[in-house]
Amino acid sequence: MWFTRVSLKNPVFATMLMLALVVLGIFSYQRLKVDQFPNIDFPVVVIVTEYPGASPEIVESEVTKKVEEGVNSIAGINSLTSRSYEGQSVVIVEFQLYVDGRKAADDVREKVAAVRPLFRDEVKDPRVLRFDPSSRAVWSVAVLPEAVPSAAGPPQGASAPSGGSAARAAASVGATSFKQPSAVELTNWADQVLKKRLENVRGVGSVTLVGGSKREINLYLNPQAMEAFGVSTEQVVNAVRNENQALPVGSVRSLEQDRVVQIDARMERPEDFGRIIVMRKGGAPIRVDQVARVSDGAQELESLALYNGQRTLLLSVQKAQDENTIEVVDGLVKAIADIRPQLPPGVKLEPIGDAARPIRVAVQNVRQTLIEGAVLTVLIVFLFLNSWRSTVITGLTLPIALIGTFWFMAMFGFTINMVTLMALSLCVGLLIDDAIVVRENIVRHVQMGKTPFRAALEGTQEIGLAVLATTLSIVAVFLPIGFMGGIIGKFFHEFGITIVAAVLI
Template sequence: MWFTRLSIGNPWLATMMMVAFVVLGLFSVQRLQVDQFPDVAFPVVVVQTDYPGASPESVESEVTRKIEEAVNTVSGLRALTSRSYSGTSLVVAEFELTVDPATATQDVREKVAAIRATFRREVKEPKITRFDPADRPIVSIAMTSTGTRSLRELTTLADQIVKKRIENVRGVGQVNLVGGVKREIQIYLNPAQLEALAIGVDQVIAAVRGENQELPVGALRSAAQERVVQIQARAKTPDDFKRIVVARRPNTGSGQPVYLSQVATVVDGQQEQESAALIDGRETLALDVLKAQGQNTIDVVDSIRKAVTAVQRELPPDVKLEVVKDSSTPIRTAVSNVARTMVEGGLLTIRLR
């Protein structure tokens, strides 16, 4: 009660203290991080491993079961579930709530790394991520063309320009392309020619893999300078692939070479489309932007919009970027409603007094 008596005896002091509290509150509220949901860390780790071309049964026996046996030995494990799809293995490890998510992720990563050498060569590097309920796109950007550009051309522009610019924005964690198709050199073998020339499929695969690569050789050093030596033999066009020597005919004196063009058809095509993005029923290319953990959604979205405006000037005139989804809108609305309610509550309190 001493504070009440002090305020009654010194009204100016009480007024100045209240004004100081209000100013301090206004100053602090502008620097508070705002998000739609609280930052809750769940100790759940996901291991995704790609095994291209493998059936679900092969994925289960060659990948999933080995990962399960390794991860099952991690302490604090509560539940372990897995799914084996065509070409993909998915293992989800759920730990007790008392386990630190970062520690659980590191333990799983070490266990998977220990068995990595037992996988077949065709199995890709496992992707180990920590489950985050807020790990969803905060912004979706549609990339369209008013001209005759194909989806493949838009994908190239998005991958080489737009995606890189947005990834450099402060607070952005990841940018995913949805509905894109990338360039792919496709080689269709001719079984009759292979049989006639006594060439196996494995010989063709080995020749293409061996000729299409870039390797560092070393360095040439002298008293005045040092030069880095590299082998740049990566094929860039279908004609480069056609000139690859896949075998040599043993019945000729000089070992006449057999080129890839003699046993296969090389096509400059595109990868199979695995996802699709539609706007008003029209197929388009979308970029989903995920924020980094602990970042302010509103600040990140504002920075992304500025980056989209800047990168639009670097694109051809017929290519347009449009933000079609903005997760900060309901957050802004909720904050505005809270602020208005606070003001109304304060005015009603003063009025009732």
């Protein structure tokens, strides 16, 4: 065969070609992303519309049906389902698998925007969400209150120091003691400092704060006082709303300068709300603190996070689309390590969830199986051939083919996952059997007294077509797997193409 003759007459060219495949494969391997499963795009779009206080029947007639009629004209829809709940409408649009998920979401947003003017004013703006299996949280950390050192006196039974030593001891205790932060202070620090630090990590899509208690100024009205002063609830609400705001007035221009004028009337302290004038009665002002009690506290809990039965704050991190989970988690761990020395007193961070760990374990197990299979294959070849030289020559096909496959995986945009590593594991046996047959036939010709060059040329030509037919038959079996339809076909696309690339190399 022509490539056999070219390789025998130009051994340097053949060696450099194999080395080029190995070098390209090594560089591609360093750039391949690692994930548990292939990155699959499911073209499913969800439309969520809230209608506060509406019954399911009203939600269906006023919202759901209008959304369905609006998006039904989009091309490529496979199924359209809807759910109408109390105060909420959910419409699920499933497209054909060949439709790009991002384009489908854009088409749905365009149709929903056209339907929005038909809704009542009470209906909130619809939210269009694209279904993404990788949008789940990949990492989470808990913000816990740390044990506070006691600033009390010496333990019972211990003698108290006297003189200067007592003063030094008191100074030491006062220096080490600190106040445990409240839930509001902890939430403010986590929201303004920790959350922003995590959002700056490369590959992070969003950070969600769960179990937070944000600061809130509450006004508790006194019905008796309101009745005595003749003040209504609406008057109090309007007074607080109108007085607590910053408004632009305009600008004052002259030949020399241009000044911007604005009203800065936002309350800076909680007690300022009590000084707001609600109304005037008989020339005397009636303030908020005369008809209500101002309380500086926390807002009602909308979510709760517990750690070992203890209330805590949880920051849940989602990665951006098409980002590597392991790289994102490594960046988050490094960010937490950098911020630990800067933690305020009484606060500690405890990582809770790590989606990269099962990926590392699964990929490492398959990788270990691949290495063990290759080593056992080489040992079995040595036992049967009983020649280290033949074993080494035959065994070189494995690293050259497997490492070179990483180059094709990078070109096709594949990742190192359980499916592609399983394909490489299966290729171990498929790759070495042809090398064994060719090597044995060459050895037979050498034993017949031919020169190594002539034995290699004639031995390869003798069974070259048979080996080529075997290789092409394997390609014919696994190539259609890479182009199967349906969800299963998307999972096995990388499997079939990886096997074909490894066998052809």
